[in-house]
Amino acid sequence: MTAIAQTESGVPSSTDARPILDCRGLEKSYGDRRAVAGVGFEIAAGETYGLLGPNGAGKTTTISMVCGLLSRDAGEVVVNGKPLTPSSTDAKTAIGYVPQDLAIYPDLTAKENLTFFGRLYGMARVDIRQRSKEILEITGLADRADERTDEFSGGMKRRLNIGIALLHRPSLLVLDEPTVGVDPQSRNAILGNVEALSGAGMAVLYTTHYMEEAERLCDRVGIIDEGEIKAEGTRRELVAILGEHDHVSLDATGDLTGAARALASLETIAEATHRESGIDLILANASRHLPQILETVAQADAEVTSVNVVEPDLEAVFLKLTGKALRD
Amino acid sequence: MKNAFIIASKDLMRSVRDRSAIVTAIVAPFALAFILSTVLGGEDGSSLNVTFATVDQDGGPVSTVLIDEILPSLEQEGAELVDAGSVEGARRMAEDGDIAAAFVLPEGLSEAVQSNEPAEITVIADPEAEIGGQIARGVAEGFAAELNAARLSIGTVIASGAADPSEIQGLQQEASDVPMPTRLVKSSAGGRQFDSNTFFAAGIAVFFLFFTVQLGAVSLLQERKEGTLARLLAAPVSRATIVSAKAIYSFVLGALSMTILIVASTFLMGAQWGDPLGVAVVVLSAVFAAMGLQSLVATLASTDEQAAGYGAIVGVTLGLLGGTFFPIAQGPGLISRLSFVSPHRWIMRSLGELSGGAGTLADVLPSVAVLLLFGAITGAVALYRSRSLVAAS
Structure with missing residues (x-):
């Protein structure tokens, strides 16, 4: 997939002080369960903002409210200075939305899919024709433009899925976990495209539960869990939350639940959580406390097979803030 | 409203491409009506062909x-x-x-x-x-x-x-x-009498109409399954526009299917539908009633397959009760009275009144009013219930 860059995009210049997306106090409940509780953030032109959190953290619910897919219980969303309300659709014209699952018509051709959505966004026929051609070129689908999309490979469908969102030259691109279930090659291509689009001045809202993606793409990250943004900032600002703490990753076997519980009870351990094949710890002066850690694990009927002191990263920040691993 | 027509025309294009809608709306009903008419009726519309x-x-x-x-x-x-x-x-x-x-x-x-x-x-x-x-x-x-x-x-x-x-x-x-009193005499009540070709053409057309119009509501559930509903909701269109689009799609498909069947059965089977204006009004009100009912049924389902299944059950049951395959008015008293809960009965009744030029628009207005009321009530409930359908899953 070639890099997608916006030509003649509707993106305001980066010197424009007004944010492209400004959302505040977003709330959504399903019965007694609060899916999103007071989420708010801003994204400027040319900025990529990541919502990082595990499955069920409230990422999709948040962007569903941002894109107008879901009515919100409270809060406001302003896109390009226009409020997004249930009755007005103006703000939506500035948004390009890439759903997590494929959202293309399988019995229409690539060109017909683009034409249909172009018409929905009020584009003129000539413009649709010209812009479709551009999109098909940059997604590498020009020679398959007249084929039904159910004959496409998974990667081609993914490219068209993103291409449709870019057709009407949005100033805000919203991508909901676009790399879930995608092969490494396509994943890399998608990440490259997002970088290119951001570089071209587009505001990007990107949700993921992959720490590496957030670290690579996002200028700022909002760490979200249980419907709340726990912390927000650049990678450097977030890692600073860890202070002098280290992230220690133990590969271990045995009773990992018991071992993690025993470690968490130690005064020197800030956070301890177990995963399938080991335990993650946040603590200060890790090297000094290693003997105590190994002894505690052994007493809990577990055996450590390797110890890694990891450079502070967003996963460690998430662990520190929520007491949970991103993979939970 | 423009966007509603854009979505509806996309759905119609998909229907043509898919072919299943054409089979349901036109090919199957015409073939069935033709077979029934040939087997049970006569080429000239008489009741025997043996x-x-x-x-x-x-x-x-x-x-x-x-x-x-x-x-x-x-x-x-x-x-x-x-x-x-x-x-x-x-x-x-x-x-x-x-x-x-x-x-x-x-x-x-x-x-x-x-x-x-x-x-x-x-x-x-x-x-x-x-x-x-x-x-x-x-x-x-x-x-x-x-x-x-x-x-x-x-x-x-x-x-x-x-x-x-x-x-x-x-x-x-x-x-x-003494001449035998036994005679085979053709009789009718109140001028409501189909010849066999028109009866089978009308019955089958009405029967399949209820399958055709459910395609709109089913397509909404299909959009949800395919993920495209999320994309529609993210586009600058309101929920009402999306629902309207599906209604337009259903209405056009239903009216088109009935019209083609009426024209084809007239020329190919010799069906006598009667006053064109009356037939047009009955057809439009029939499509409206069928849309309301089948949309309501679809809102009870959570998947497109389930909606199609529910719609088929309702369509077959009310179709049989409403006399699309045999004249229900000749059935036992209770069944005959019960049949009036079926919109099929009202449609067949009004088409019967018009058949062969016996009736005019004025004669069918009471039945048309019942059909419009039926469609308005079921459609309103369906519209209310559709709020949960037209939402991000």
Whole structure:
């Protein structure tokens, strides 16, 4: 997939002080369960903002409210200075939305899919024709433009899925976990495209539960869990939350639940959580406390097979803030 | 509203490409109506399209009454009558499928009847011509019953001792001379009478209409399953626009399907639909009622497959109850009354009133009002319930 860059995009210049997306106090409940509780953030032109959190953290619910897919219980969303309300659709014209699952018509051709959505966004026929051609070129689908999309490979469908969102030259691109279930090659291509689009001045809202993606793409990250943004900032600002703490990753076997519980009870351990094949710890002066850690694990009927002191990263920040691993 | 038409035209394009909608809306109903009409009706719209044979070995007054007075009634209904010549000939014709049934009037039939001796009429039927065979047996049994009634009357006179032998002989002669009261008579009530071709064309068209219009609501659930509903919701269109688009799609598909079937059955099957304006009004109100009902049914489902299944159950049940396959008004009293809960019954009733040019728009307005009310109520509930359907999953 070639890099997608916006030509003649509707993106305001980066010197424009007004944010492209400004959302505040977003709330959504399903019965007694609060899916999103007071989420708010801003994204400027040319900025990529990541919502990082595990499955069920409230990422999709948040962007569903941002894109107008879901009515919100409270809060406001302003896109390009226009409020997004249930009755007005103006703000939506500035948004390009890439759903997590494929959202293309399988019995229409690539060109017909683009034409249909172009018409929905009020584009003129000539413009649709010209812009479709551009999109098909940059997604590498020009020679398959007249084929039904159910004959496409998974990667081609993914490219068209993103291409449709870019057709009407949005100033805000919203991508909901676009790399879930995608092969490494396509994943890399998608990440490259997002970088290119951001570089071209587009505001990007990107949700993921992959720490590496957030670290690579996002200028700022909002760490979200249980419907709340726990912390927000650049990678450097977030890692600073860890202070002098280290992230220690133990590969271990045995009773990992018991071992993690025993470690968490130690005064020197800030956070301890177990995963399938080991335990993650946040603590200060890790090297000094290693003997105590190994002894505690052994007493809990577990055996450590390797110890890694990891450079502070967003996963460690998430662990520190929520007491949970991103993979939970 | 422009976006609603854009979405609806996209759905129509997908329907054409998918072909299943065309099969449901046009091909299947027309094929079924044509087959039913050919098998059960006549090319000219009469009710019979079968051949009966006679074998007259009697040659007496009783066989003359059957052949000259009773059976010609069948000819008036479209049946053909031929002389098989012999019992073997009749059996061969029935086996070859050349005739539906043969009436064999044995030698001495008239004499046996007049002298109160046992007598019988044999019906030889083609086993594959079930309906023709039943008609022949029915006619023969009816004729025999008339004869028995006449003989019983005479027997009663004899038993009472009130008449002398010469009077009894006179009575027997009179009885055999009296034209048989049995007739196959075409009757109708209040001018509501389809000929068979129009009945089958109308019944099948109405029956399939309820399958056709559910495609709109089903397509909404399909969009949700395919993920495209999220993309529509993210586009600058309101939820009301999306629902309107599906309604437009259903309405156009339903009206188009009915129109094509009406035109095709008129030219290819000789169906007589009657006043075009009246038919148009009935068709539009029928589509509206069907849309309301099937949209409501679809809101009870959570997947497109489930919605199609529910819609089929409702369509078949109400279709049968509403008399799309057989005239429900001739059913038992309770069923006949119950059938009025089915919109099919009101549609068939109003099309029946118009059929053959018997009625006008004014005659069908009450039925049209019922259909519009039915569509408005079910549609309003469906619209209310559709809020949960048109939402991000």
